[in-house]
Amino acid sequence: MEIIYAGDSHYGAGALRSIQKYFDKVYLPVRNPQDILNEKRPEDQIIEDFDDSDCGIVFLGGYPDFITQKQLETKTYVNVHGALLPKYRGMHSVFWAIMNGEKQLGITFHLVNAYMDAGDILAQYAFDYEGQSVASILASVDELVERHAGEVLYDYVQGRIQPVPQDESAATYGARRNLADCRIEFEWPNERLRRFFLALTPPYPYPMLCIRGEWYETLDYQIVDRAYFGPVGRAVYVDHQGVWIKTGEGFLIVSKVRKTGGGYEEVELKELVRIGYRFDKRV
Secondary structure: OEEEEEEOOOOHHHHHHHHHOOOOEEEEEOOOOHHHHOOOOOOOEEEOOHHHOOOOEEEEEOOOOOOOHHHHOOOEEEEEEOOOOOOOEEOOHHHHHHHOOOOEEEEEEEEOOOOOOOOOEEEEEEEEOOOOOHHHHHHHHHHHHHHHHHHHHHHHHOOOOOOEOOOHHHOOEEOOOOHHHHEOOOOOOHHHHHHHHHHOOOOOOOOEEEEOOEEEEEOOEEEEEOOOOOOOOEEEEEEOOEEEEEOOOEEEEEOEEEEOOOOOOEEEHHHOOOOOOEOOOOO
16 A cells, blocks of 8 residues: 655654555655655655655645645545644644643544644544643654554555544634743733643743843743732742742742843843842733
8 A cells, every 4th residue: 555645853754654564655755854754665755746646645744734625636635633633723732732721632633624624533542741841742742643643544544444523613723823922921820820831841932031122031930829919020029049020829930041042041030130120011
């Protein structure tokens, strides 16, 4: 059996290795990242584009472009999405799921149609993530893709999987994140702040403070539940732990920060601000 695979460096070579266990030949568009092309077997073939092969099925593992209606009319496309559809269609699904306090994360193999992540579901796999870093979560996602991609695609081609339509009434969407999404919102309840700091760890950018119009990554912090009456976003105390900033339900204690833009050393926040400083709300 044959299949076309177009991926990115996220699911990448692991997904290809999974497919190669079940398919005799894999066509690899040349625009695939090099780590995928390096996994090419002698029987696999590099092609310029999807139409350069008569193979009728294409697997997308993090493919960055939308599939056009014309392409959908000539081949069957299967995508793997890093969320449990129909929730968290779209961009940065892991970030938004953590921010919303989901207890489980996972992946969905689904057919591609004209709408974003809305095609019929072939298979889903979930895992608990409590206490994991984002890097660990993404590694778990990659592991699930490598473990199941080949088998799911093989079973679908063999007619062993009946696609299931998604429940549109349960669909949610995640927007593309930008710098504003990394800004610390001091008004938030502490539990939401904790989820925010969990969601924004490498490989994503750190949560950011704006100090006199310049952005700083928050590298070392504590979130403290403690009653204190005063305006949120203000530095109210400084000690050996760092700068105590009033939040909606207590304090964010920040020790070390680093100016964004690359090449900057981490510094103590208490070297930059004094008691009474009100952190900028500018984006």
